[in-house]
Structure formats: C-alpha cells, structure tokens
Amino acid sequence: MTTQTLDATKAEAFAERMLGILNHAAIALMTSIGHRTELFDTMAELPPSTSQHIAAAAGLNERYVREWLGAMVTGRFVDYDAIAQTYNLPPEHAAFLTRSAASNNMASFTQFIPVLGAVEEHIVDCFYKGGGVPYSEFKRFHAVMAEESGQTTVTALFDHILPLIPQLTEALQHGIDVLDVGCGSGGTLNKLAGAFPNSRFTGYDFSGEAIATAKVEAQRHKLNNIQFEVKDAALLDERDRYDLITTFDAIHDQAKPDIVLQNICHALRSDGVYLMQDIHAATNVDGNLEHPIAPWLYTISCMHCMTVSLAYGGMGLGTMWGKEKALEMLAEAGFKQVEIKQLAHDFQNDYYIIRKH
Structure with a gap:
C-alpha cells in the first residue's frame, strides 16, 4: 500500500x-x-x-x-x-x-445555473440508478435556450453563418426548400423565412411547447412560407426533399443521433448542403484541457444534454462528443464530404459544411 x-x-x-x-x-x-x-x-x-x-x-x-x-x-x-x-x-x-x-x-447565460440546479436531485438519483432526466423536468429551459440562440445564432446568421457556404444567400433569395431539425422555438427559422420570402421553410422539434412558441411567432410576423411540426427526428422519413438542412446545437442531445444523421442524409437532395453547428471540442477529455469553458460544457452535458438523451433510452453522447466522434458518425450516416469552419467571434462552436457527394 x-x-x-x-x-x-x-x-x-x-x-x-x-x-x-x-x-x-x-x-x-x-x-x-x-x-x-x-x-x-x-x-x-x-x-x-x-x-x-x-x-x-x-x-x-x-x-x-x-x-x-x-x-x-x-x-x-x-x-x-x-x-x-x-x-x-x-x-x-x-x-x-x-x-x-x-x-x-x-x-443571460447565467440563467442556466438555476435551471440546472433545479434538477440536481434527479441527477443525483441517476448517479445511483442510471437512466436520465426528461425534458419535462427542466423548467424555463426552452425560454433560456431561445434567448441564448437569439444572442448567438440569430445575430450572426446573415453576416457570418450563411456566408460560410458559397452562393447560399443567393440560392435562398431565388427560392429553395429548407429544413431545420431541432428548431426549438423557431427563432432562427422565422428570421430566415422573413428575410427570404421565395424560399420554403420547415421546422421540426420534439417539444410541443417549443413548436407552439414558434408557430405564434410565425403568425405574428405573418409568414406564409414556413411550417412547424412536433416531430421526433429519429422518425423522420423523407427522401430527397430539401436543398438545405440545418441543425443548431441539436445533434449531441438526440436519443438516437446516429439515426437522426442518417435521416438527414436521406432527406437531403443529392446536390444539397447540411449545415451542422455543434460544440467545438475534442472527443477525449485530454484534448479539452485548454478549452476556455470546458468545465461549464461538461456540466451542461451531465445535467442536461447527456441525461435527456439517456432518459429516452438514448446514446447519451453529451455536449462534448467532440469533432472526432462527429466526423465518424457523419461518415457512418452516409455523408462523403465534410468541411469544418469556425467564426472568429465564436470560440464555442464548429460549423460543419456537409454534402452527400
């Protein structure tokens, strides 16, 4: 000893x-x-x-x-x-x-602290018994997420995110079919629908509460080129339907992210583009030692993203699934071409530009 x-x-x-x-x-x-x-x-x-x-x-x-x-x-x-x-x-x-x-x-980001603290008892139980904590236990989570998305994704959408894909803005102006998987309260998609009236937009999310909010906002802005639907992305069954599919911080907390990525690949047209925004991180913990907010992200993962996936019998990838795992799963889903980009002002996210061929 x-x-x-x-x-x-x-x-x-x-x-x-x-x-x-x-x-x-x-x-x-x-x-x-x-x-x-x-x-x-x-x-x-x-x-x-x-x-x-x-x-x-x-x-x-x-x-x-x-x-x-x-x-x-x-x-x-x-x-x-x-x-x-x-x-x-x-x-x-x-x-x-x-x-x-x-x-x-x-x-605004500090709101996540009390939101997560409210489920601590459930998380402690999971440490002993396994399983997970479902979305329904997280009070105000969608409201806080919508506010965060409004500050990060929506504000950067036109000047920074769309220009990552050459000719995308022009295509949206001309008119294309767009799907946002895990659209939440629809802030990003409603903004796009308002800016590009010739394009057609669809938003799917697992949360009825979030979809209800998205619909109210679309009606408030009198948007006729958008539809929202409560749908489990693992049950998405569409073929060659969309020119652009987006997911914003949505894949890693899916119960079946492998199936979701396969479904996205099937739903994307042969010349379409899949834009996946997800957390900038390495798959192994030793690759995140110098990450400026790694403890914060692992905590968010343990107390939300990982546990909600496990609550539905899922893989429990967690927030910090990392670039290596993401690339592996995209290849397994059938995607052949992946380019990863970053924005100078956004150290938290990677932007994957993904194609089928």
Whole structure:
C-alpha cells in the first residue's frame, strides 16, 4: 500500500480556490436574477443612485434590491459610494451585462445555473440508478435556450453563418426548400423565412411547447412560407426533399443521433448542403484541457444534454462528443464530404459544411 505526502502549499492554494468558487457560484445566481429582473438594464441608464431610486426605476421591492446590490458590490460588479450611499454600474461592466450588449451579454447565460440546479436531485438519483432526466423536468429551459440562440445564432446568421457556404444567400433569395431539425422555438427559422420570402421553410422539434412558441411567432410576423411540426427526428422519413438542412446545437442531445444523421442524409437532395453547428471540442477529455469553458460544457452535458438523451433510452453522447466522434458518425450516416469552419467571434462552436457527394 502506498501513501501520498500532502503538499501543504498545494492544499492551501486549492482551499483558496474553493472559496473563490463558492463566491463565483453565488455571484452567478445573483447575475441571473439581475438579468431576469432587468436590474442591469435599469442601472445602465441611471446615474449613481440609491437603492430606493434603483428599485423604483426597476419597479421592484427595495429590500430585495438592496441585498442584491450587496452581492454585486462585494462581487465587484457594481461600484458603491459609501458617503452618498449610491450604486453605479460601470459602463465597462454594462457592456457584458445588459440586453443592449446583444451577443456580448453574458448575464443571460447565467440563467442556466438555476435551471440546472433545479434538477440536481434527479441527477443525483441517476448517479445511483442510471437512466436520465426528461425534458419535462427542466423548467424555463426552452425560454433560456431561445434567448441564448437569439444572442448567438440569430445575430450572426446573415453576416457570418450563411456566408460560410458559397452562393447560399443567393440560392435562398431565388427560392429553395429548407429544413431545420431541432428548431426549438423557431427563432432562427422565422428570421430566415422573413428575410427570404421565395424560399420554403420547415421546422421540426420534439417539444410541443417549443413548436407552439414558434408557430405564434410565425403568425405574428405573418409568414406564409414556413411550417412547424412536433416531430421526433429519429422518425423522420423523407427522401430527397430539401436543398438545405440545418441543425443548431441539436445533434449531441438526440436519443438516437446516429439515426437522426442518417435521416438527414436521406432527406437531403443529392446536390444539397447540411449545415451542422455543434460544440467545438475534442472527443477525449485530454484534448479539452485548454478549452476556455470546458468545465461549464461538461456540466451542461451531465445535467442536461447527456441525461435527456439517456432518459429516452438514448446514446447519451453529451455536449462534448467532440469533432472526432462527429466526423465518424457523419461518415457512418452516409455523408462523403465534410468541411469544418469556425467564426472568429465564436470560440464555442464548429460549423460543419456537409454534402452527400
């Protein structure tokens, strides 16, 4: 039997790191609340103000706002003037915390922390019993995902994503058939349908709640060239139907991603293009040691993407299935040509340009 000698310096450094993690976790929760209550947006428009003034401007309870401000001040998000007893959100911080920051708004992503925390008991049970946690247990998940997609995919769609495929914009203007698999609340597809009235758009998603939201939005914008349907992509049975098929962050949490990819290959016309946006990562953990948000993505995987797949008896690929596994599965599905591209502003995703021939 061997014993390891304790390195006191290393132990102390780790203890300090754990204290930092506790503080950062707490701030993440408060940041989510600040986003949902629009406190950051309110403060960004105010001069240095008292808690009473901030609460009144936001239409919120002052006592709760004051305690929230305590976390924000000690967390160094908000500046505090002890003499005037006023609080100020620096513009350098507002640039990453407000809705006007658009794709730079990192506060919106902290909403995933409480969403995932709400299923912790179920996840712990899965550690002992196996299985998974179904979509129905995740409250607000589709709403948060729709907001994230609006900030990332939708805002980059026309200037960055579509230009990855030569002549795609021109083809959409002329008129083609497009399918989005795992379309969620339809933000991306509705935006495309509005921009390209000559093309025809179809969106499939497993969630009835998400599809209902997508339909309402399409009706609100009076879009006549789009249809949404609740459908399990593993049951998709169409042949040579679409010129463009897209999946945005949707393959890795499918119960049967291998079948879904085969079905997409069958549904794509011979000269069509499949655009797959998915997480930029390596399949093996040692390839992700320098990934800037690897712990975050493995956590999202364990507490959502992997577990929802396993809940339906699926493969449980998880968020971090990685480029190597993705390429292997695309080849097995029947695709012959794959090009992987990245966008300068998007370190989280890879964009696979995929063809049948």
